[in-house]
Amino acid sequence: MYELKHRWNQRTQTVADLIEPNKSIIDIGCADKDFLNFYKTTDYIGIDKTDKADIQIDLDIELYTPNKKYDYCLFLGVLEYLENPNKVINFYKQYSDTSIILFSNKTTKKKIWTNFFTETEKTKLVSKHFYDFTIVSNPSFVIYVCSNIRT
Numbered sequence: 001m002y003e004l005k006h007r008w009n010q011r012t013q014t015v016a017d018l019i020e021p022n023k024s025i026i027d028i029g030c031a032d033k034d035f036l037n038f039y040k041t042t043d044y045i046g047i048d049k050t051d052k053a054d055i056q057i058d059l060d061i062e063l064y065t066p067n068k069k070y071d072y073c074l075f076l077g078v079l080e081y082l083e084n085p086n087k088v089i090n091f092y093k094q095y096s097d098t099s100i101i102l103f104s105n106k107t108t109k110k111k112i113w114t115n116f117f118t119e120t121e122k123t124k125l126v127s128k129h130f131y132d133f134t135i136v137s138n139p140s141f142v143i144y145v146c147s148n149i150r151t
Contacts, residue, residue: 008077011141012038015076015100018136018145023071028092029059029078043070048078059088066095076102077141079125080116089129099146101126105139 016038030046047055055064060083073096079085103122130146
């Protein structure tokens with residue numbers, strides 16, 4: 001089993017609960033692939049610069065082209081770290097039927113983040129890429145479940 005990051009357990013479990021059983025997943029910014037501790041699937045690929053990622057790339061430098069379409073594309077707490085989150089969403093959204101985007105609800109920017117998104121900026125970013133989305137929110141994070149991509 002992959003290492004558990006206790007501060008991420010609640011958010012990851014919430015996302016896993018939103019997905020029907022045994023769907024295919026492409027996980028952008030997968031870190032240590034913690035998602036697999038909460039969701040069982042036989043069709044998963046994790047992309048990140050970490051050593052536990054299936055595809056090890058720096059998303060600020062290059063993008064990996066999947067060889068198929070997945071049921072879900074996950075962006076869980078990764079957009080804050082990217083130099084160009086629009087470019088990454090725009091590229092990977094085409095490889096899934098549904099994208100799930102998770103943002104922190106912190107009210108101040110962490111030192112290690114490249115980006116900080118206000119509530120308005122989060123919705124504006126998501127609306128730029130998707131026609132339809134629902135929001136699941138709690139004090140620590142907000143999740144956008146997105147479909148019907150804008151081209």
